[in-house]
Amino acid sequence: MGRFGVLSLALAAAFMPSISAAEDVVVVYDGSGSMWGQIGGVSKVGIARQVMGDLIATWPEGANVGLIAYGRRRGSDCSDIETLIAPSPLDRPAFISAVNEVTPRGRTPLTEAVRQAAELLSYRDTQATVILISDGLETCQADPCAPSAELAQQGVNFTAHVVGFDLTEEEHAGLACIAESTGGVFVPAQYADELRDALAHVQTVVDLQPLSSPEPVTEAEPEPEPQIDADIDLEAPATVLTRSSFTVSWSSTIDGQDYVTIVPDGADEGTYTNYRRVRQDTDNSLIAPAESGLYEVRYVLNEGSRTLASAPVEVVEAEIAISAPEAVTTGASFSVSWSASVHPQDYVTIVPVGADEGTYTNYRRVRDDTENSLVAPAEPGLYEVRYVLNEGSRTLASTPVEVVEAETSISAPETVITGASFSVSWSASVHPQDYVTIVPAGADDGTYTGYRRVRDDTESSLVAPADPGLYEVRYVLNEGSRTLASTSIEVLEAEVILNGPDFARAQTPLRISWSVAIHPQDYITIVPAGADEGNYQDYIRVRDNLEGDLNAPAEPGLYEIRYVLQEGARTVASLMLEVVGADAPLDDGAGLVVPSQASPGETINVSWSGSADSADQRISLARADQADFSWIEAHRIGEQTTLELTMPDEPGPYEVRYLDIGGQTVLGRAIVEVE
Structure with missing residues (x-):
């Protein structure tokens, strides 16, 4: 970090403008993640809170002051700019509280924050002053210099003062231009004391006193300052x-x-x-x-x-030569080289031929290099690659480049099932960050659903949408989100047959099967009957299987077993399931009658009324947790409708089952608690 102090108030009086007390002021406060950096073992945000608190205590009530913060809510969102206090008579406790609640975590969209502060102040109609406090440069691909100059040009009397906290030497110019282009002051500060002096300095420039008629004051004649004479080489x-x-x-x-x-x-x-x-x-x-x-x-x-x-x-004048290919394809990366770097913050960019000074699209800082790469615009035409001075945004060298239409083709199946994975191929990759996607037919450019970056490949896979209809598979340039190639595809409704029991006891295992696995990430779940789409409780992924096990819900009631597409969480097949109590008898026409309780070793009477067509029917006794066709004992039955069973000596839940062995069906079951 460079070691820069703050201009003294005596020096300020010599060159700083005087601003009327009638104007409103908005403080733009840095809430970016870098504010957690430390100086002398103390976080910058902690220093800033203390200094702001001390300074605000000296501001008079009645001064119209607002507060905007950026980067305080989300990690990587350049739109994270929030008005915490609209310009209004200063409420010191509320203002200090708002500053203290700013928790740094995000990026540094300071250019847009300054613009929003200007709009908040109605800068086109009234005098407006912004005080920007920042510990770093713009991180949201914006150049604050040109927009600040435009605000000054469009406004009645718009001024931005900048306090740069803990900046490197290279970072100074990137913030100083905001103040310079609006007639404001730029004051760098390195330490806590310097930050306090810097803000006090800006306060002397911005007259925050409410309008009143001051009492006349007779000032004493100042003592003449001693002149310093020294020989400095x-x-x-x-x-x-x-x-x-x-x-x-x-x-x-x-x-x-x-x-x-x-x-x-x-x-x-x-x-x-x-x-x-x-x-x-x-x-x-x-x-x-x-x-x-x-x-x-x-x-x-x-x-x-x-x-x-x-x-x-x-x-x-610096003499710089710049070179680039004569022609490049839309959206492609290409090499740029220059003979020398004047300043590390200068940059190279590609713009339409004849574009105004300061215009830029994507750019690269030259640093100490002599070559880098740019990405061609999405639209074909005549362009120029420029070497631009960071100071003043003046073009020092340029070379023409023709951007020609990239040629690529894309292919995909004519039809695909909803939610299914399908292959996509393309003839060539223009840029690794381009992508393929599937969208509704005729969707606007830039629309996308699921997508895959093309990288250096020529094929990949996409997942079909959950809703049937006509769609397009598109190859889209990352630069400008322009569609370069497309092909039509029809998404058809998936047909899945789902099988499972109609009745089940609470929390008992259920075997469920399905006719086809559309996508490995689709899932089977059991939800209350009529539950909204996307609801789920316990579930199993279908993977490449056609059957799996789930436990019945714990609460009796009506439920649905659902096959749900991972894409869009849409149900494509369902089956009703009635869940009864854990001890409730289950009967599929057998009319099985069994006592609910018995003593160890007791002989009980079992009767039934129904039968099946199968010649092999049996009454079995099993532990309640045994598989359906496993048992302790089983008795083949014929014309009789009653049977005596002796219960085990060991207490616990047991189940009497009416089995159709030929059809492998349980026609009835009932729990007997041995105790």
């Missing part, structure tokens, strides 16, 4: 490239809060562009302006903003 290169970083050195330091800066040759005292506090160092780096010309590097006293030493510097 300041050295800088004779020439530097536009927007490049260069080294400045000085022979000695008067005060650590003095600073070095680069300004146009002959600029008024107190003028500055980017600057560095001298601290206890004797050298540091500055960023050259984006415009060529004659400049001077100055050593400026913090006290009085007086230049103590200067050195001339000529800023010359």
Whole structure:
């Protein structure tokens, strides 16, 4: 991290604008995950809460202040921007409470947050001021510089002041442009005390006092400040490239809060562009302006903003060559190279030929590299690849590129069953992040259901929707979500035959079978009769099986056994099931009569009234947990309708069963509790 202090209030008076007390103010507060970083063993969010609390305590009641926070609710959502307090007379406890409730967790959509703050302030109709407090750069693929300039241009008197907390040297320019383009101030802070001074500094610029008629005050004549004279030798290169970083050195330091800066040759005292506090160092780096010309590097006293030493510097136009293919296909990745990097935050981008300065689509920071890759736009046409200075968003070099229509074909079956997996193939992959998907016929571009990235493959699989109808399988460019190829497919209703018992005792095992497994992730479940689609209790995945076991529900009642598609959680087959009590007799026309209780070793009378067509019918005695066609003893029956059974000596639940052995059917069953 660079070590940068906060401009003193004396220095502020020399170059900061005065803002009327009549304007409303919105504080845009950083709730991104990086605020959990620590400085001196204390989290940045903890420091910010304390400092904001101390500062708000000094703000007067009646000042119209609002609060917006970003990144406080969701992890990776660039739309996570929330108005916590609309501009209104300051309620200190409520404001401090709102700040303290911001729990960092998300990204940094600061560009959109500033825009929403401006809209909240009706910036097109009234004076509006935004104070942005952030510990990092935009992370939602937006460049805050150009939008901030547009807000300033469109607004009556829109100003954004920026407090950059714990930033690197490279990150300063990315936030400073917000303030510079709106006439505001950019104040970097590295430590807790500096953050407190930075916010106090901004408060002096934004007059938060409510409108009133102040009592006249007679001010004493200020004591003349002693003039400091010292011999400082300041050295800088004779020439530097536009927007490049260069080294400045000085022979000695008067005060650590003095600073070095680069300004146009002959600029008024107190003028500055980017600057560095001298601290206890004797050298540091500055960023050259984006415009060529004659400049001077100055050593400026913090006290009085007086230049103590200067050195001339000529800023010359950087000469950069950039190259890219003459033609690329829509949505494809292609290589870009450049002869040299002026500044790491410069970037390369591809835009329509003749696009306005500052226009960009996808881009790559140049860093210290000389090559990278871009993705071609989704629409064919004439474009140019540009090397753009981060400072001022000025194009330094460009080369033409023709984007031609990519050619690919896609194939899939003519028909598929609802919820079934099916194969898709395509002739070539344009970009690994492109995808194939199935959507209703005629759906808008960008619509998708289940999808698969194409990677470097030429085939994959999709799952058919749960509802029958006409659909399209599409190859979609990731860039612009444009459909490149499609083929029609009809989704047919799945036909599944489900088999299982009509009656069951509570919590007893049930064997269930189905005629076909449509998709391995489909499932069988038992739910109350008439339950909403998607409801489930215990379930089994069908996998590649055609039967499986589930336990009956614990509560008696009417239920449904359902075959449910994983895709869309839609039921394609169901079977009614009546669940009775755990001890209730079950009878399928046998008319089985059995005592409900018996003593150990007691002989009981069993009778029945019905019979089956099978020649092999038996009355069996089994433990209640034995399989249906396992038993302790079994008796073949003929014309008789009664039988005596001797109960086991061991207490517990037993079951008397009327079995049709030929049909492998249980025609009746009844529990006998031996106790």
